[in-house]
Amino acid sequence: MATVSIPACTSALLLDIEGTTTPITFVKDILFPYIREHLEEYLSTHWEEDECKQDVHLLKKQIEEDMRQNRSCPVHTVDQTVHTDEEKAIREVMDNVLWQMAADRKSTALKQLQGHMWRAAYSSGRIKGEVYQDVIPSIKRWRGQGLKVYIYSSGSVEAQKLLFGYSVEGDVLDLFDGHFDTSIGAKVECKSYERIAERIGCQPEEITFLTDVTREAKAAEEAGVNVVVVVRPGNLELTDDERAHYDLVTSFSQLELTGRA
Ligand SMILES: CSCCC(=O)C(=O)COP(=O)(O)O
Numbered sequence: 655m656a657t658v659s660i661p662a663c664t665s666a667l668l669l670d671i672e673g674t675t676t677p678i679t680f681v682k683d684i685l686f687p688y689i690r691e692h693l694e695e696y697l698s699t700h701w702e703e704d705e706c707k708q709d710v711h712l713l714k715k716q717i718e719e720d721m722r723q724n725r726s727c728p729v730h731t732v733d734q735t736v737h738t739d740e741e742k743a744i745r746e747v748m749d750n751v752l753w754q755m756a757a758d759r760k761s762t763a764l765k766q767l768q769g770h771m772w773r774a775a776y777s778s779g780r781i782k783g784e785v786y787q788d789v790i791p792s793i794k795r796w797r798g799q800g801l802k803v804y805i806y807s808s809g810s811v812e813a814q815k816l817l818f819g820y821s822v823e824g825d826v827l828d829l830f831d832g833h834f835d836t837s838i839g840a841k842v843e844c845k846s847y848e849r850i851a852e853r854i855g856c857q858p859e860e861i862t863f864l865t866d867v868t869r870e871a872k873a874a875e876e877a878g879v880n881v882v883v884v885v886r887p888g889n890l891e892l893t894d895d896e897r898a899h900y901d902l903v904t905s906f907s908q909l910e911l912t913g914r915a
């Protein structure tokens with residue numbers, strides 16, 4: 655496999671998760687179906703708890719924002735099976751969460767609730783975080799070369815820590831120097847990468863960002879971050895222009911730090 659050089663000035667790798675460290679199928683076929691299967695039970699069980707109330711509050715603020723932005727939103731069908739105000743309120747939250755997931759929305763509100771729900775799935779051993787075989791050895795190699803390694807995912811920081819804390823390779827959380835999610839900004843916004851560089855304490859040019867999504871790569875490039883697009887099975891097909899523009903890897907093992915052993 656051809657090697658792809660990353661600049662010698664790189665001091666930090668920033669890694670996306672879905673489609674980059676982890677198969678898209680793990681999110682679509684394992685994580686999301688778990689949410690759909692357990693959503694009603696979870697909301698009914700935790701409805702009066704502060705954490706769940708905060709999640710619901712954030713979702714309602716997202717609904718208000720979507721309405722202000724004239725974004726489409728779920729049509730609430732009159733559900734004869736619900737009788738109490740609480741049941742009605744739970745049904746409305748369920749409608750919105752399932753609608754957001756069907757649209758693969760990356761709202762912080764949705765991702766926060768998902769992270770709270772996946773906690774039980776991981777800690778019970780029902781779900782293990784999937785990572786491609788090339789990921790852990792490459793991260794260990796980069797760290798041996800003095801690089802820092804961070805995660806930037808639409809999944810909440812809690813969801814990230816669950817995935818890598820209960821991964822198929824065991825608890826590998828100690829390989830990461832930090833985690834960012836959309837609370838620092840959307841992944842398709844240039845400013846998010848400027849904020850991440852500031853938070854890490856380096857120049858954007860010192861970061862190399864690995865992602866499967868070219869809209870994210872474009873935003874990172876605009877901030878001065880070096881980017882490599884990761885091509886994994888099931889990822890969205892790239893256009894000819896995208897293939898011509900970006901460095902591409904199918905495995906993290908292809909990445910070589912220029913000017914370092
Ligand atoms: C952290 S596991 C949950 C992943 C998730 O919900 C998601 O949307 C991943 O998006 P990414 O930005 O990592 O491609």
Ligand SMILES: [Mg+2]
Nearest residue numbers: 670671672673
């Ligand atoms: Mg991704």
